Amino acid sequence: MKTVAVIGGGAAGYFAAINAAEGDPAAKVHLYEASRRTLTKVSVSGGGRCNVTHHCFDPRELVRFYPRGGKELRGAFHQWQPQDTVDWFQSRGVQLKTEADGRMFPTTDDSQTIVDCLTQAAKNAGVTLHLKTGVISITNRPEPNTHNPTPNFHLTLSTGKTATATHVVIATGGGQKNAGHALASSLGHSITDLAPSLFTFHIDHPLLKDLQGLSLPQVRVSYPTAKLAQSGPVVFTHWGLSGPGVLKLSAWGARVFSQLDYQCELLVNWTGDSKPDAIRQALELAKATHARKALVSLNPFDFPRRFWERLLEYVSISPDTQWAQLPKKAINQLVETISATRLSTNGKSMNKEEFVTCGGVSLKEIDFKTMQSRLVPNIYFVGEVLDIDGVTGGFNFQAAWTTAHLAAESIARA
Ligand SMILES: Cc1cc2nc3c(=O)[nH]c(=O)nc-3n(C[C@H](O)[C@H](O)[C@H](O)COP(=O)(O)OP(=O)(O)OC[C@H]3O[C@@H](n4cnc5c(N)ncnc54)[C@H](O)[C@@H]3O)c2cc1C
Numbered sequence: 218m219k220t221v222a223v224i225g226g227g228a229a230g231y232f233a234a235i236n237a238a239e240g241d242p243a244a245k246v247h248l249y250e251a252s253r254r255t256l257t258k259v260s261v262s263g264g265g266r267c268n269v270t271h272h273c274f275d276p277r278e279l280v281r282f283y284p285r286g287g288k289e290l291r292g293a294f295h296q297w298q299p300q301d302t303v304d305w306f307q308s309r310g311v312q313l314k315t316e317a318d319g320r321m322f323p324t325t326d327d328s329q330t331i332v333d334c335l336t337q338a339a340k341n342a343g344v345t346l347h348l349k350t351g352v353i354s355i356t357n358r359p360e361p362n363t364h365n366p367t368p369n370f371h372l373t374l375s376t377g378k379t380a381t382a383t384h385v386v387i388a389t390g391g392g393q394k395n396a397g398h399a400l401a402s403s404l405g406h407s408i409t410d411l412a413p414s415l416f417t418f419h420i421d422h423p424l425l426k427d428l429q430g431l432s433l434p435q436v437r438v439s440y441p442t443a444k445l446a447q448s449g450p451v452v453f454t455h456w457g458l459s460g461p462g463v464l465k466l467s468a469w470g471a472r473v474f475s476q477l478d479y480q481c482e483l484l485v486n487w488t489g490d491s492k493p494d495a496i497r498q499a500l501e502l503a504k505a506t507h508a509r510k511a512l513v514s515l516n517p518f519d520f521p522r523r524f525w526e527r528l529l530e531y532v533s534i535s536p537d538t539q540w541a542q543l544p545k546k547a548i549n550q551l552v553e554t555i556s557a558t559r560l561s562t563n564g565k566s567m568n569k570e571e572f573v574t575c576g577g578v579s580l581k582e583i584d585f586k587t588m589q590s591r592l593v594p595n596i597y598f599v600g601e602v603l604d605i606d607g608v609t610g611g612f613n614f615q616a617a618w619t620t621a622h623l624a625a626e627s628i629a630r631a
Pocket residue numbers: 224225226227228229230249250251252254255256257258259261262263264267268269270350351352353388389390391395396397569570571572573599600601602610611612613614615617
């Protein structure tokens with residue numbers, strides 16, 4: 218008898234349990250969840266709207282959104298990619314819509330739609346749910362009955378009981394102190410260095426003061442020492458800088474910034490990718506063609522007015538100065554500030570909309586065709602417990618759906 222134990226009732230655990238049960242209706246599928254509630258992160262995800270996946274249907278393109286795990290996921294995305302996710306939810310009556318930046322949400326704009334869909338699908342497929350039942354240990358003891366060739370795993374549960382399974386899916390999610398990492402280590406797996414990913418930087422700088430809520434559409438933020446650079450929208454916060462451009466940088470540099478204890482010097486080009494020469498030309502053109510206008514009334518870079526005023530103030534020029542009166546020294550200062558402001562960071566805050574853990578079960582020890590451990594047959598790892606994480610935009614859930622589906626298919630076939 219095939220008995221599947223799925224450990225962790227999050228997105229990855231649910232998807233694995235549903236697909237394993239649907240793929241092999243004769244199998245007994247048990248879903249163990251340590252806490253009182255399942256799918257907690259799905260509920261709060263995407264600001265309560267659940268950014269289910271991303272409108273990117275080319276695996277080669279898709280893998281570029283994963284600072285860790287992209288290479289390994291490429292083949293996996295050929296098996297299960299965002300289009301499959303969209304179809305899977307649609308076939309269960311959940312329509313997804315795409316926003317301008319490619320993020321996909323349920324048309325209800327309510328994560329409860331996704332929670333309801335997954336819980337109903339699990340019930341329909343006959344998955345047995347065990348709430349408040351953490352899995353504390355897994356041992357792989359051979360069955361005394363030597364005629365039974367399938368391995369038998371013994372699970373110790375937080376309830377004091379034990380359980381057995383022929384296949385175990387570890388889907389315990391991320392975090393610095395994850396029970397799944399301990400289970401993986403006890404089975405001989407290595408855990409790569411852990412660090413938070415998708416965070417915003419604390420920065421105390423006169424250019425940023427009191428501009429919270431303001432956003433710039435295309436800013437390049439870099440940390441040249443580690444050759445890290447990302448472009449995208451940036452949002453001013455009470456404590457520093459946030460927005461997709463900053464979050465992407467935090468993801469690609471998660472380990473570097475952790476080692477620096479989030480104290481470093483970032484370089485910011487507020488125009489995105491305009492070179493200093495182009496910025497100088499734009500300023501000189503404005504000076505030549507709008508000599509009589511006040512600096513504040515003509516902003517060659519389409520910056521929000523408050524930010525343009527702040528830039529002028531920062532280089533000690535009154536906003537009422539006419540363009541004709543703009544001294545060369547101020548032009549030089551503006552060019553330097555706009556193209557390369559140096560910002561010292563002084564800590565970080567997690568992004569409320571989405572954050573993940575960089576690091577986890579080493580991908581070298583996993584067969585990405587099946588998500589099965591290369592060290593212990595019939596043990597599978599899915600979702601954030603692995604050393605996989607994406608930038609914001611629905612990529613983290615997509616990694617959970619894909620890895621869970623591959624594991625479930627493999628178990629159903631077994
Ligand atoms: C606030 C927030 C918003 C987010 N929004 C988005 C978004 O919109 N789009 C996106 O793509 N990603 C988003 N993410 C990231 C995404 O939620 C995760 O990558 C995803 O939930 C990982 O799924 P998982 O099933 O691997 O882990 P989890 O969702 O963390 O689930 C793991 C489960 O395992 C349980 N567990 C742990 N140990 C044990 C044990 N020993 N025994 C039994 N159970 C155990 C936990 O209680 C938990 O329920 C967000 C993350 C956060 C924190």
